[in-house]
Amino acid sequence: MRIVEACLSLLGLLLLWWGVSAISDPLVLPPPDAVFYALVTEIGTGELWTHLGATLFRVVMAFGLAWMVGVVIGVSLGRIKLLDRWFWSWVTTFLNLPALVVIVVCYLALGMTETAAILAVTINKAPLIAVNVRDGVRQFDPKYDEFASNYGLSFSQKVRSIWIPQLEPFLFTALRTGLSLTWKVILVVELIGRSSGVGFQIHLYFQLFEVDVILAYALSFIVVMQLIEWLCVRPLEKYVQRWRSDGQLAQLQV
Amino acid sequence: MFKDGVVTVSWPNCKFDGKEVLQSGQLALHPGCSVVSGDSGIGKTTMLRAIAQNNSKIRSVLVFQEPTLLPWLTLEENLALVSKEHEVAIKWLDSFGLYNCLGLRPGQMSLGMQRRAAIVRGLIAKPDVLLLDEPSASLDQLNIDRLLDCLVEIIHSRSIPILLVSHQIDHFERLKAKQFYLGGSPAFIRVV
Numbered sequence: 001m002r003i004v005e006a007c008l009s010l011l012g013l014l015l016l017w018w019g020v021s022a023i024s025d026p027l028v029l030p031p032p033d034a035v036f037y038a039l040v041t042e043i044g045t046g047e048l049w050t051h052l053g054a055t056l057f058r059v060v061m062a063f064g065l066a067w068m069v070g071v072v073i074g075v076s077l078g079r080i081k082l083l084d085r086w087f088w089s090w091v092t093t094f095l096n097l098p099a100l101v102v103i104v105v106c107y108l109a110l111g112m113t114e115t116a117a118i119l120a121v122t123i124n125k126a127p128l129i130a131v132n133v134r135d136g137v138r139q140f141d142p143k144y145d146e147f148a149s150n151y152g153l154s155f156s157q158k159v160r161s162i163w164i165p166q167l168e169p170f171l172f173t174a175l176r177t178g179l180s181l182t183w184k185v186i187l188v189v190e191l192i193g194r195s196s197g198v199g200f201q202i203h204l205y206f207q208l209f210e211v212d213v214i215l216a217y218a219l220s221f222i223v224v225m226q227l228i229e230w231l232c233v234r235p236l237e238k239y240v241q242r243w244r245s246d247g248q249l250a251q252l253q254v
Numbered sequence: 255m256f257k258d259g260v261v262t263v264s265w266p267n268c269k270f271d272g273k274e275v276l277q278s279g280q281l282a283l284h285p286g287c288s289v290v291s292g293d294s295g296i297g298k299t300t301m302l303r304a305i306a307q308n309n310s311k312i313r314s315v316l317v318f319q320e321p322t323l324l325p326w327l328t329l330e331e332n333l334a335l336v337s338k339e340h341e342v343a344i345k346w347l348d349s350f351g352l353y354n355c356l357g358l359r360p361g362q363m364s365l366g367m368q369r370r371a372a373i374v375r376g377l378i379a380k381p382d383v384l385l386l387d388e389p390s391a392s393l394d395q396l397n398i399d400r401l402l403d404c405l406v407e408i409i410h411s412r413s414i415p416i417l418l419v420s421h422q423i424d425h426f427e428r429l430k431a432k433q434f435y436l437g438g439s440p441a442f443i444r445v446v
Binding site: 143144146147150151153157161162165240243246 | 306315316318320322324325326327331335336359360361362375379
């Protein structure tokens with residue numbers, strides 16, 4: 001039922017787009033069929049897959065690194081008050097540093113390289129992950145820490161069995177917001193200093209004033225991100241958080 | 255400290271917001287059950303926590319009033335976290351009428367079942383002394399009777415001291431336990 005509702009909602013958006021494009025300049029806002037035709041053409045030439053693949057690779061690499069760095073920083077700040085007092089301001093500073101500044105500085109420091117591109121996005125997105133994880137760690141239930149201490153659980157047992165399950169909602173929030181923001185920043189990175197990727201293609205077709213192709217590339221990546229959400233993130237979230245729906249049965253048992 | 259099967263536990267003065275709430279003390283616990291009673295909020299749980307933290311030479315396991323079974327793990331996984339001796343865990347689960355709950359998560363069990371499961375988890379951690387905080391709180395009579403059966407089973411099977419605190423001491427008359435009373439301000443312990 002939810003899928004039907006989501007499809008109907010998207011259909012409504014499509015109709016709205018059609019309606020607005022009908023009364024606009026088609027060069028500025030082409031109708032959906034023109035964008036679809038551009039998409040099919042790009043798929044036919046193989047260009048779409050090449051550039052989509054390049055962008056996806058950068059998203060995975062940059063977000064993976066940002067995730068690892070952000071989780072380590074977030075857990076450290078959340079658990080160790082001294083570190084939090086000293087370094088929380090660093091995190092908020094980097095959180096508010098414009099992505100463009102980080103990208104330009106990385107390109108200047110390391111040259112127009114793949115490493116600089118990925119590093120820039122990592123530096124820009126790690127603070128967001130860190131903030132989410134730190135908030136999650138600060139909401140840990142102290143009774144589980146007391147249990148772990150009372151039973152002498154090892155550090156790895158605590159991380160695996162107590163910390164990660166409590167962090168799950170925050171990790172999923174960080175995953176969602178982080179992924180959606182990462183790919184947008186990646187486009188800027190590609191637009192400024194790469195010769196492949198969706199951002200590069202958008203820049204190219206901007207110069208040619210072909211808005212239909214620009215929208216085709218943007219739409220294709222939105223579809224990829226939606227597929228990741230529906231085929232990977234949601235099923236995983238549903239699986240790891242299945243225990244949250246427990247409870248009603250308990251009332252019936254003695 | 256151990257001597258002839260007797261475990262002596264002690265605790266320091268405890269303060270809350272700068273005010274002393276519990277006087278230091280010690281108890282010699284014999285194998286079997288000892289019950290500490292006292293009014294709600296007098297410091298019984300504080301005393302148990304202090305005992306658990308203060309006696310490093312003794313392996314004391316505190317079973318909390320709120321069963322702290324991890325809700326995201328099944329009962330089997332919860333038990334495996336504190337002991338790898340699966341057979342021992344199965345034996346105790348069987349004695350406590352929980353064998354069929356191995357694959358259930360705590361949220362799928364009743365409070366009475368969770369309490370008994372938490373006691374099993376405490377037992378398989380092989381403690382020198384088992385500390386139980388208000389084990390009968392919020393349970394109906396049927397579940398209290400089951401809990402008492404379980405405690406009797408522990409007393410018969412394992413010669414370890416069990417120290418439990420409760421403000422409803424009448425629940426534990428059947429155990430013929432040694433009785434202590436915690437009272438006063440700051441609270442101090444005395445034999446009843």
